[in-house]
Amino acid sequence: MQAGHEIEALVIGGGPAGLMAADALLSAGHRVLLAEAKPSLGRKFLMAGKSGLNLTRAQPFGPFLAAYGSAEAALRPMLAEFTPETVQAWAEGLGQTTFTGSTGRVFPTAMKASPLLRSWLARLDAMGLERHTRWRWTGWDGEETRFETPDGTLALRPRVTVLALGGASWARLGSDGEWTGHFAGQGIEVSPFRPANAGLCVDWSEHMAPQFGAPLKGVAFRAGGLVSRGEAVISARGLEGGGLYPLSPALREGAALVIDLAPDVSEEALTARLAKPRGKQSLSNHLRRALKLSPAARALLMECARPLPEDPGTLARTVKALELPHQGLRPMDEAISTAGGVAFAALDEGLMLTQRPGCFVAGEMIDWEAPTGGYLLTACFATGLWAGRHAARYLSSRGRTP
Template identity: 50%
Template sequence: MSIAQTHVAVIGAGPSGLMAAEVLAQGGARVTVYDAMPSAGRKFLMAGRGGLNLTHSEALPAFLARYRAAMPQLAAAIEVFPPDRLRQWSEQLGQPTFVGSSGRVFPKAFKASPLLRAWLRRLDSMGVQLKLRQRWTGWDGQGRLLFETPDGTQTIEASATVLALGGGSWPRLGSDGGWTETLGSKGVTILPLRSANCGFTVAWSDIFRDRFEGLPLKGIALTFGAHIVRGEAVITRTGIEGGAIYALSADLRETIVDSGRATLLIALRPDLSINELVARLSMPKGKQSFSNWLRKAAHLSPVGIGLLQEAAVASGASLSSLSAERLAGLINAVPVQLNGVAAIARAISTAGGIAFDELDADFMIRRLPGVFAAGEMLDWEAPTGGYLLQASFATGAAAGRGALKYLATE
C-alpha cells in the first residue's frame, strides 16, 4: 500500500495528536485531525496561561527517572524525541526557548498561543486537515470510525488511527475521559483515571479557612515519607494545592487511597536550624501580642502563624503555652492532615489509562490492529516542570512513526 494514498485519522488536537499528525504528514500520509472542541489545543493553551513550560533542561537520566514506574515504557520514545529536539522543533516554528532559573524550559514569548498558531500553519501547509466539533464515539460494524457532529453521525474510513484524547482532567477543555468506556468495551485494559498533580482536602477550621483562603505559603519545605520538596503552596477553601504539593501528589494520593488520610509536614522556615529558631524564640516578648512577637521573632507570615495555630488546636495545646524548643520544632514540621484528593476535573493531569501491556513497541493497541494511542491516554504520570508536555510530544511522535511503519507493511 502506498503511504501517500492512505488516509490516517488522528483523534485529538492536543500536543500528542498534532505531533502524530506532523510525523505522519512528513512520512507521506494523508492526515485528518478530528477534535470534539470548536478549536485546537485548548488544554495546551490553558497549560501555557502562566507561562508555557515545554520541557526541562536536566540531564536525560534524571529526566527519565521523573516518570517513575512508567520510565521503561516511555524511555525509548523520549530518547528519540528528547528535550533538546523539542527545543529545536520550537525554534523551527519561530519560537526560540530559554532555560529558567529552575531549569525549566520556556518559549521566549512565554505563551502557548504563538507556538500553537505557528504549528497549525505548518500542519496546514503540509496538507493536514483539521475537523472540529467531531466527537469520536467508536466504530461501526465495518470498523469505520464514528463521529457525532453538528450534522449528525458521520462514518470515516481510515487506514490507521492515532488516538490522542487526553486523560480526564479539565473536561471542559476536551479531556473528559469518555474514551475509557469505548476502548474498555473492546477488551482493552484501562487503569482507572485518577487525579495527578492535584490539590488535597483538609478539614480547616472555619476561622482559618475564612481568613487565609487563597493565600500562599512561600519558601517552605514539604516532607512526606522520604521525600522533601522545596517550593510554594496555596491554602484553598477546601484544602491545599500548589507546585510543591503537586510534586508529592502521587505518593500522597496513594496513601490516602490506601488509608484514608496522609500527614504532610510543612517547614515554614526550612533555612533555619532548630537551634537558630530556639534562640530567636527565646527572646522576650515584652508587651507585644503573641502573634506579633512570633511574626517578628521567626519572620513568619500571618498564614504561617495561622497554620501553627491550627496544628496546636488539633493537638489540644495552646500555641502560646509551648516552650521555645517545642515551638521551634513545630515551625519546621507543622503536621497537616490531608483527608482526600481534589476532584479529577481540577487536577492538572491524570494517572491511569491504557495499560502499557496493551501496546506494542510502536504504541499500537494489540487488540486493535492499526489503532495507536499516545499522550495522557496511557498509564503514566509525571510532575509538573515540563515532563508532562515532553512525554505527550514524544509519545505522539512515536505513535506517528508506528502508524507509518504499520502502513508500510500493509
C-alpha cells in the same frame, strides 16, 4: 465523505499529542485526517498557556526522567528521542524563541501558547493535513471507526489510527475520559482515572480567612516518601500550587501532608532561637522574630498546632514537621492532569494496542503521570511523536495506498 470511506492515516484528538502524531505521519509522506470533538484544536494547550506556557524543564536527563515515577522505564525511549533540548529546538523551528527561568522551566518568549499553535497548524496545513472539528469518536464497529459529526454519523476505514483523546480532567476542554467505555468493550486494559496535580481540600477554621489568597513560600512539603520545595496558595477550599502538585500520588492514597516551615534552618538552630528569653514580648512577636516566618506560615502554625508547646525543642520540631489535616485531593475534573489510562501492558513498544493492530495511542490516554513544570507537555509531545513515527512505519511495512 461516505460511510466506510477508506483513508490512509487517522489521528483522533487535536491536542499536543495528536498534533505531534499527525506531524510525524505527514513528515513520513502519509496522508492524514485529524478529527477533533471540540470546535477548535488545542483547547487545553491554550488554557495551559494562559499563565505562561511551560514547554519543558531544562535539567539533566536523569533527574528529568525521574519525575515520571513508576512510568520512567516505559517512557525512557520516547523522552530520549524528544528531550527538553529537542522541545526547545522544535519550538524555535516554528519561529518561537524560548527562555529558561531560574527554576529551569522553559517558556516561549511570547509566554502564550497561541502563537506557537498558530505556527504549528500553519505548517501542518501546508504539509496537507485534513482536519475536521466537531467530530466525536463513538468507538469501533468491526474495522470501522465511527464518529458523530454535524452532518450525521460517519464511518471511516483507516489503514492506521493514532488515538490522542486525553485523560479525564478539564472535561469542558475535551478530556472527558468517555473513551474508556469503548476500550472496556474491546477488553483493553485501562487503569481507572485519578486526579493528579490537584489542589488539596482543607477544612480551615474561621481564623484562616484573612490568609485566603496568600502565598506560602519558602517551605518544604512532604507526603509519604515524596518531598517538594515550592510555593502553594492558601485558598478558601484548601491549598493549591506547584509546590504541592508533585505530592499528588501520595496524597491521593491518603498520606499525611507534613510541612517544614523553615527548611533552610536546622532544628537545633531553631531550638536555640526559641530558647532565648522573650522578655516583655508577646508570644506572637517572639515567634515572628525568632522563627522569621511569613504571616501565612505563622497562621498555618497556629491553625495546626494550637496550643503551641512551651518547650523550645518541641516547638522547633513542630515547625519542622507541621502536619496539616486534609480531606484529600480536589475532584478529578478540577485537576490539571490525571493518573490512569491505557496500561502499558496493553501496548507494544511502539504504543500500538496489541488487541487492535494498526491502532496506536498517545498522550494522557496512557497510564503515566508527572508533576507540572514542563514534564506533562514534554511527555505528551514525546509519546505523540513516538506513536506517529511507529504508525508511519506500520504503514510503510504494508505498502502504500495506491
